[in-house]
Amino acid sequence: MTQDTYEPRPYRRRISLFWWTERRTYLVFILRELSSVFIAWSAVFLLLLVRAVSQGSDEYAAFLDWAASPWVLVLNVIAVAFVLLHAVTWFDLTARATVVRRGGRRVPTWMIAAGGYVSWALVSVVVAWILVGA
């Protein structure tokens, strides 16, 4: 009597290099990951600004000229878009990962996100007030 032996040959699908284009949510995720590069650029730009201010009015004027050059402007417009994406998704994701209970019930996600946005707006107003006031 012969005995059949089962030899499985499972098929493994190869993941495409462009898997992140297959769904909008994957694309947003990758853009969010990419946004960290522009967050880093924003930090560098701010440090350069502080350095220029600390070195006197000539250095500051030179910095402003450089910052007004077309490629820096284009880069900063892109950077602002990515920083906004990063901020919005950060508030959204943080709210979903935060569990706050009040009166035995879990505070809804949208309320935590709203708290984040309100804090963001308040800090922005304070910063704007300091800048305008100065």
Added chain:
Amino acid sequence: MTDRITLQVERYRPEQETEPTWQSYEVPLREDWSVLDGLNYVKDHLDGTLSYRWSCRMGICGSCGMTVDGDPTLTCAELLTDHSPGPVQVGPLRNFPVIRDLVVDIDDFMHKLVRVKPWIVREDDDQPVSEGEYLQTPAQMDEYQQYSMCINCMICYAACPVYGLDEQFVGPAAIALAQRYNLDSRDQGARDRLDVLIHPDGVWGCTFVGECTRACPKDVDPAGAIQRYKLTAATESLRSFLLPRGAR
């Protein structure tokens, strides 16, 4: 509305082909029929060789997860009319090796599930049965109840690109189930699960794409569970770094 719809089903018969092919079947389009009902019609009336898993037909057993029109879903909960006029593409769950047609190999998930000890662990497990149950308040139950809704359907694994790219990742359902027991007031096994969860292939493998939570048919929110555990893991690491051994 026509009264028939075409199912395009991914077939993989390892004895005769090296990669999947598509096969079309025309099935009745009835208002109360799910995709699974369509597959059962194919199996019963058109092609008995089609292989797929199913059992309860009511979103409890977690057996009939497949990819329908690109989305991982329970086929018993997916109405054919929502895909009308069709054709409806039905494939196996993504990110798992395909054994045959719509049947995937779930061994990897089963091994990972055991590693996180998804059961109540007691250090003082010598309490006799005669002393009764471990009691719990509704508020304590509320802490973990959402995560206890997991039916191990593995749809979250099919939705997770991290698992697709790195099968070492412990994955959404296993971590959510670990949290289900970690947050249970009757459980004392959180420390046992810590090593698996704080491993680089544990919670830190998750990049919070969030697709597991969107795909979950039981609203378990595995992504939320993972992010919550990241905070726990970070706190534990900091404690073990700062505090002397006896005080941890």
